Every structure is written in C-alpha cells, then in structure tokens.
Amino acid sequence: MIESISNSANFHLSQKLLDGAITRQQAIATNIANVETPGFRRLDVSADFGRTLRAEFTKAGKADLAMVRSMQPRVSEDSSVRSIRADGNSVELESELLAMSRNQVDFEFLTEMVGRHIKGLKMAITGRVL
Amino acid sequence: MELISGIAATTGALSAQRTRLDIIAQNIANAHTTRGPDGKAYQRRTVSFEAELLGASSGTVGLSTVRVAQIQIDKTPGQRINDPGHPDADEEGMVTMPNVNLSMEMVDLITASRAYEANLSVAKNARQMALKTLQIGR
Numbered sequence: 584m585i586e587s588i589s590n591s592a593n594f595h596l597s598q599k600l601l602d603g604a605i606t607r608q609q610a611i612a613t614n615i616a617n618v619e620t621p622g623f624r625r626l627d628v629s630a631d632f633g634r635t636l637r638a639e640f641t642k643a644g645k646a647d648l649a650m651v652r653s654m655q656p657r658v659s660e661d662s663s664v665r666s667i668r669a670d671g672n673s674v675e676l677e678s679e680l681l682a683m684s685r686n687q688v689d690f691e692f693l694t695e696m697v698g699r700h701i702k703g704l705k706m707a708i709t710g711r712v713l
Numbered sequence: 714m715e716l717i718s719g720i721a722a723t724t725g726a727l728s729a730q731r732t733r734l735d736i737i738a739q740n741i742a743n744a745h746t747t748r749g750p751d752g753k754a755y756q757r758r759t760v761s762f763e764a765e766l767l768g769a770s771s772g773t774v775g776l777s778t779v780r781v782a783q784i785q786i787d788k789t790p791g792q793r794i795n796d797p798g799h800p801d802a803d804e805e806g807m808v809t810m811p812n813v814n815l816s817m818e819m820v821d822l823i824t825a826s827r828a829y830e831a832n833l834s835v836a837k838n839a840r841q842m843a844l845k846t847l848q849i850g851r
Contacts, residue, residue, distance in 0.1 A: 609776055611719070613719065616723055616777075616779045617722075619762055619828060676831055683838055684838070694845045697850075
C-alpha cells in the first residue's frame with residue numbers, strides 16, 4: 584500500500600535529517616565565509632533538533648510522525664567551542680572543512696535512502712524492477 | 714529557500730576575499746612608489762571585514778555573510794633612506810619610501826588565497842549536494 588511506504592518512520596526520519604544536513608551546510612558556509620571576521624562565533628544546527636528526533640524515534644511505541652513532519656532545524660551559535668584566537672573568532676578552518684565533507688557524505692546517504700523508498704514505491708506500482 | 718544551500722554567504726565571502734587580493738596586489742605593485750598623486754610616498758592599504766546578516770529571503774534566519782567593512786590607509790611612517798641622486802630626494806638627500814613590507818604582503822596574499830579556496834570548495838560541495846537532491850527518485 585502507498586500509505587505504508589510514505590508513512591514509514593525511516594522515510595520521515597531521512598527527510599528530516601536531509602533538512603538538517605541542508606541547514607548544516609548553510610551554517611558551515613557562513614562559518615567559512617566569516618573565518619576572518621573579528622568576534623564571529625561559529626554557527627551550527629541547534630542541538631535540540633537532533634535531540635528531539637532521537638527521543639521521538641527511540642521511545643517505546645510509534646513515533647508521532649505529524650509532529651516530526653512539522654519540525655524545522657534552526658541554526659544557532661555553537662557555545663561548545665571556545666575561541667583561542669586573539670580576535671575572538673571561534674571558527675577553525677580545518678574542522679569546518681572536515682565537517683563539510685562529513686556532512687556531504689551524510690547527505691548522499693540520506694538522498695539514497697529517500698530515493699530508494701520512492702523507487703520501491705514505483706516498483707510496487709509498475710511491477711517492474713526499474 | 715535557495716536551491717544551492719548557503720550560496721549567498723559564500724558569494725559574499727568570495728567577493729570580499731577578492732577585494733583583499735586586489736588591495737594586496739596594489740600594495741605590492743606600489744612597494745617602491747615614492748610619489749603618488751598627492752606627491753608623497755605610497756601608504757599601504759589594509760582591508761577589514763565585518764559580518765552582514767542575510768535577510769529572511771535566504772531561507773534560514775541567523776545566517777550571515779561577510780563584506781568589506783573599510784579599506785584603511787596604514788599611517789605607519791615609511792623608511793627614510795639616503796639617496797641624493799633620487800628625483801624625489803629632499804634637500805638633505807633623504808627619500809621617504811612606502812611603508813610596504815613585502816614579506817608581510819606575501820603572507821597576507823597566501824592567507825587570502827587560502828580563504829578564497831576554502832570558500833570555493835564550499836561552493837563546489839553545495840553544488841554537488843543540489844545535484845544529488847535532483848537525483849532523488851531517479
């Protein structure tokens with residue numbers, strides 16, 4: 584049934600994590616752009632996004648998919664890193680570049696997950712392996 | 714929502730770093746200019762950056778790009794050398810040279826071009842992500 588595929592928890596989780604990956608890419612782009620701006624504090628996806636998702640999908644019983652669908656990742660200042668530079672900037676270029684390539688791999692994995700869900704649905708409709 | 718995520722921040726950074734590279738090139742080119750339009754030796758220019766908040770139209774609130782805050786003139790006095798044969802020498806035969814320090818400019822040049830490259834790789838990465846998004850369901 585179409586419903587069981589498009590309502591699966593995995594599909595929704597992948598969708599939300601994709602949103603998170605896009606937002607993280609924006610945050611990293613901002614960080615690298617401001618690598619030499621005095622006083623700039625690095626941004627990241629706010630921690631409560633991942634926390635809420637994890638809590639929702641690891642709890643006993645069915646996840647509340649309507650709630651998950653309405654969640655939006657936000658960027659916020661990353662207060663966990665301290666600035667070691669004289670100008671008060673907390674961006675480290677190397678760790679940003681590493682975070683970016685890691686985020687890209689995450690993103691490709693998630694697009695693959697979502698893509699396979701849709702392929703599976705197509706296969707169910709047409710009866711052919713695409 | 715932009716299709717290529719974070720491209721607004723990267724664009725601003727690329728053009729800011731490009732301005733910095735231009736200014737460094739100007740400093741190096743004028744490292745021996747003893748007479749500018751004002752009749753004095755060239756004073757080196759420095760670029761400073763500031764963060765600029767992106768509007769809500771860019772999708773996510775709280776993101777910022779970077780822009781050139783101002784291009785200042787470095788007021789440090791230039792070195793004075795004794796060269797009576799120089800056309801710009803004063804009565805005592807002293808010539809004021811520009812306050813450009815070539816090794817400092819070279820270090821700045823490398824820093825700026827590294828920052829430019831880092832932003833370019835962000836742009837490349839964002840483009841690849843956008844293409845992957847278009848591949849969903851294919």
